[in-house]
Amino acid sequence: MDKIIEIKNFSAYYGEKKVVNNITVDIYKNKITAIIGPSGCGKSTLLRSINRINDEVLGFRTEGNIYFEGKDIYRDIDDLTLYRKKVGMVFQKPTPFPMSIYNNVAFGPRIHGIKSKRKLDEIVEKSLKQAFLWDEVKDELSKSGTALSGGQQQRLCIARTLAVEPEILLLDEPTSALDPIATQKLEILLEKLSENYTILLVTHNIGQAIRISDYIMFMYRGDLIEFGETSEIVKKPKDPLTEQYLTGKIG
Amino acid sequence: MKKDRSISILLRILSYSISSLIFVFLVIVIFDGAKYFSTEFFTSYPTDGMKSGGIFPAILGSFYMILLSLIFSVPLGIITGVFLAEFSENKLSKIIDMSITSLSGIPSIVFGLFGLSLFSITFGFGTSLIAGALTLSLMTLPVISSATAEAIRALPIELKESAYALGLKRNEVIFKVILPAARKRIITASLIGFGRSIGETAPILLTGAVFYSTSLPKNIFSPVMTLPTHIYYLVAAYGESAKWMAKGTASFLMIFVLAIYLITFLVGGRRNG
Numbered sequence: 234m235d236k237i238i239e240i241k242n243f244s245a246y247y248g249e250k251k252v253v254n255n256i257t258v259d260i261y262k263n264k265i266t267a268i269i270g271p272s273g274c275g276k277s278t279l280l281r282s283i284n285r286i287n288d289e290v291l292g293f294r295t296e297g298n299i300y301f302e303g304k305d306i307y308r309d310i311d312d313l314t315l316y317r318k319k320v321g322m323v324f325q326k327p328t329p330f331p332m333s334i335y336n337n338v339a340f341g342p343r344i345h346g347i348k349s350k351r352k353l354d355e356i357v358e359k360s361l362k363q364a365f366l367w368d369e370v371k372d373e374l375s376k377s378g379t380a381l382s383g384g385q386q387q388r389l390c391i392a393r394t395l396a397v398e399p400e401i402l403l404l405d406e407p408t409s410a411l412d413p414i415a416t417q418k419l420e421i422l423l424e425k426l427s428e429n430y431t432i433l434l435v436t437h438n439i440g441q442a443i444r445i446s447d448y449i450m451f452m453y454r455g456d457l458i459e460f461g462e463t464s465e466i467v468k469k470p471k472d473p474l475t476e477q478y479l480t481g482k483i484g
Numbered sequence: 485m486k487k488d489r490s491i492s493i494l495l496r497i498l499s500y501s502i503s504s505l506i507f508v509f510l511v512i513v514i515f516d517g518a519k520y521f522s523t524e525f526f527t528s529y530p531t532d533g534m535k536s537g538g539i540f541p542a543i544l545g546s547f548y549m550i551l552l553s554l555i556f557s558v559p560l561g562i563i564t565g566v567f568l569a570e571f572s573e574n575k576l577s578k579i580i581d582m583s584i585t586s587l588s589g590i591p592s593i594v595f596g597l598f599g600l601s602l603f604s605i606t607f608g609f610g611t612s613l614i615a616g617a618l619t620l621s622l623m624t625l626p627v628i629s630s631a632t633a634e635a636i637r638a639l640p641i642e643l644k645e646s647a648y649a650l651g652l653k654r655n656e657v658i659f660k661v662i663l664p665a666a667r668k669r670i671i672t673a674s675l676i677g678f679g680r681s682i683g684e685t686a687p688i689l690l691t692g693a694v695f696y697s698t699s700l701p702k703n704i705f706s707p708v709m710t711l712p713t714h715i716y717y718l719v720a721a722y723g724e725s726a727k728w729m730a731k732g733t734a735s736f737l738m739i740f741v742l743a744i745y746l747i748t749f750l751v752g753g754r755r756n757g
Contacts, residue, residue, distance in 0.1 A: 278757045284649055286645050286648055286649055289644075289645070289648060291573055314651040314652065314653055315651065316651075317648065317649055317650070317651040318650070318651035320649075321649065321650075322645070322646070322649035323646075324642040324646060325643065326640055326642045326644070328640065328643045328645075328646040329648075330643070330647075330661055330664070330665065331664055331665045331667075332664065338661075340650065341650040341651065342654060344650065344651065344652055344660070345651065390646065393646075393650070394649070394650070395653060397650055403649075
């Protein structure tokens with residue numbers, strides 16, 4: 234199995250506070266890996282370190298290495314914007330830009346230099362189809378992205394991310410603001426997307442992790458407690474902490 | 485419980501009396517002057533020692549003055565606001581923030597004197613449209629820049645991060661995502677600045693306005709008549725015979741300002757984009 238990301242002895246700090254503690258783990262290509270754990274366990278920070286979005290946070294620093302396709306992303310990356318393009322990210326809160334649905338999706342490709350209207354039309358249609366949103370919005374592409382429902386907005390954000398053709402999708406609790414039906418739609422979508430993309434998903438929802446992920450990382454207070462295939466971990470967790478978390482004794 | 489009730493009644497009485505006071509004030513000012521409105525009042529020059537004629541040059545002068553001042557204050561205010569919100573870790577930004585805050589506490593006559601010494605005398609603009617407009621824009625600058633900074637800070641952090649995650653550079657994030665997302669509140673702030681500066685008297689009294697001009701301003705270095713200074717001169721220098729014109733002008737100015745605030749309210753009312 235191909236590794237797309239290798240994390241080696243990686244630690245992260247906000248100022249003096251260490252939030253991710255010496256983690257070593259591999260992320261496999263075209264699989265869904267779920268990062269689970271109680272609030273404040275560092276799971277979001279780890280996710281946000283992977284596309285270096287935390288660089289924008291004051292006082293953030295890292296130790297150790299994260300390799301993407303063999304390159305150390307904190308040391309060997311010259312063009313951060315180009316790297317971020319390859320590692321798409323979707324947030325907890327849907328964040329459509331204040332513009333039309335079409336322009337939301339065409340936004341990234343335009344920034345990265347695609348000008349041809351025909352090409353943009355193609356990308357928009359393809360991305361919206363991939364995000365299972367095309368049928369719902371194809372007749373109103375000029376409508377504002379902020380006017381959609383929460384679930385549609387989140388799928389729009391996924392389409393917007395897919396439009397720049399990333400290789401990895403990072404999702405930070407993408408369904409926590411959605412109702413159960415929208416959540417289910419999104420879960421089906423993620424499973425479908427994992428055929429072509431590597432997905433890394435932070436979630437509070439243990440059920441969701443079990444339903445859709447291939448691998449689970451369980452983090453607790455900055456440490457990686459356990460990593461393995463989802464079916465294995467659910468059946469027979471090796472660490473008592475994992476078992477306690479999965480059965481709801483801690484959380 | 486009983487205490488809660490009496491406090492709520494007290495607050496209600498207070499707020500009702502304050503709003504009725506404002507209402508009565510507006511009605512008196514507007515209706516007392518509106519009876520002098522006529523086509524001639526809006527389209528002709530004052531004549532006969534302000535006993536007859538109209539306020540056309542003052543309307544036009546005020547309009548030019550505000551427009552010119554907004555040309556300076558809006559872009560500068562927006563840029564300053566972006567700087568304050570986006571580069572807040574910067575030391576310079578903290579100094580600017582402090583200056584902006586104190587700028588908004590300075591009495592308007594001090595702005596007038598400052599404008600007089602800097603723009604009219606040092607720069608040699610004399611009593612002119614440009615000197616008045618620059619002085620006015622100094623006053624509107626804090627309004628626009630702090631509102632812009634507030635608007636940007638109020639945006640969800642994820643919006644910015646989504647833009648970075650798509651591979652945007654910092655300037656692209658600011659100009660293509662943040663400013664468009666905050667544009668409604670920035671427009672509102674600019675309109676409030678507009679509404680506030682049209683009624684300002686002291687800053688332009690010394691720098692841009694004359695009490696009477698026989699011709700319309702030819703260029704930005706011409707002096708102009710404006711609505712608020714017109715009222716001031718009429719009341720201060722002419723007395724009883726020109727009182728009607730002062731009332732009419734005040735009424736028109738009031739209606740104009742109210743209209744601006746109404747537009748501001750309508751624009752700002754739908755606030756999610």
